[in-house]
Amino acid sequence: MTDAPEPLVGDTLADRYRLIAQVGQGGMARVFRADDTALGRTVAVKVLRPGVEGVAGAPERARSEVTLLASLNHPSLVTLFDAHLTGSPEYLVMEFVDGPTLSSRIAEGPLPPAEVAALAAELAEALHVVHASGVVHRDMKPSNVLLAPPHLPGGRPRAKLADFGIALLLDSARLTTPGTIIGTAAYLAPEQVQGGDPAPPADVYALGLVLLEALTGERAYPHTDGVGAALARLTTPPTIPDALGPAWTSLLSRMTATRPEERPTALAVVE
Missing domain, CATH: 3.30.200.20 (Phosphorylase Kinase; domain 1)
Structure with a gap:
């Protein structure tokens, strides 16, 4: 056929x-x-x-x-x-969302911290809804965040998380090879690098990297080719500049903790 x-x-x-x-x-x-x-x-x-x-x-x-x-x-x-x-x-x-991706916005330079805080609340709240339904996104990254135009003049765009659960669909229904890693290398949590089953803390880790990238304009792990680059994050947490201030450094350090049980839930990130 x-x-x-x-x-x-x-x-x-x-x-x-x-x-x-x-x-x-x-x-x-x-x-x-x-x-x-x-x-x-x-x-x-x-x-x-x-x-x-x-x-x-x-x-x-x-x-x-x-x-x-x-x-x-x-x-x-x-x-x-x-x-x-x-x-x-x-x-x-x-x-259909008629707006740019967060990755294209970051390419123009770092976003203001207040704008990133609003994005963080919106995306973490969306992840909370997803996780509460038993779904793990598995591929949180700037290109999967769409910035929808504001409804009111002078308003700011709203973040919309695309492809939520689609990786779950593809993995369970189409990719039957055991141990297949679903996700983008630059945003994989340490437990995913080790081949563990994706769980909500992996999404929180990836969101932490996305927010850090939005604040700094640079990827936390720019070199993702090869096993060595992926394994490096098992022992080396991302660098979070002190210039971001204590509130951001505290939140992002917890979100990107190497051990998944040390990370906050998506709901805790919102709060």
């Missing part, structure tokens, strides 16, 4: 989602801005790349996880609307 060709701009999926433009891509998927012709709204369609083991062995499990993810609701979570995880192509339909 031959797989269907990869969708292109101009194609319509399920007689409903008309692909308008490709707006992003990664190793696992391509993301399109699309028109939902049934409801007359703009959506984001993440088309999973072919060549990764499919979900034929666990369709019920995949559907149950999609149901869980679609039930999560928070202003700082990108909402999952629909999913097609059997047959070809496989894709997810999500809320």
Whole structure:
């Protein structure tokens, strides 16, 4: 049986989602801005790349996880609307956020501490909702944080966490190799580097690195190639500049503690 060709701009999926433009891509998927012709709204369609083991062995499990993810609701979570995880192509339909990523904003320079504090509260609150539902994000990084335009003139953007739980879906339904590490090397927690199962403290660690990067404009672990670079964080905590002040240094030091049990919960970060 031959797989269907990869969708292109101009194609319509399920007689409903008309692909308008490709707006992003990664190793696992391509993301399109699309028109939902049934409801007359703009959506984001993440088309999973072919060549990764499919979900034929666990369709019920995949559907149950999609149901869980679609039930999560928070202003700082990108909402999952629909999913097609059997047959070809496989894709997810999500809320479209017409704004830049946090990574592109950081590329312009460090963010003001007050703005980072607001982002921290929004993202930690979103993680709390995710964790309370038994989901671990697994890939918290600046490029997965979208900055939605403010509703009021002069307002600041709201942080929206994208791809929450999508790594969980991909890992459980598609990637069946034991010990597969899901996540981006620069933001992996020490226990993930050691091959441990992802848990909420790993998301808190990654959020700590994201906030540190937003405050300084630089990655805490810029060199991520090779086993040695990854193992270095097992013994070397990130450098947190004293110039950030005692409140930030205290919070970020606890969030990025090497031992997961020493980190605060996402809710504690909000508080």
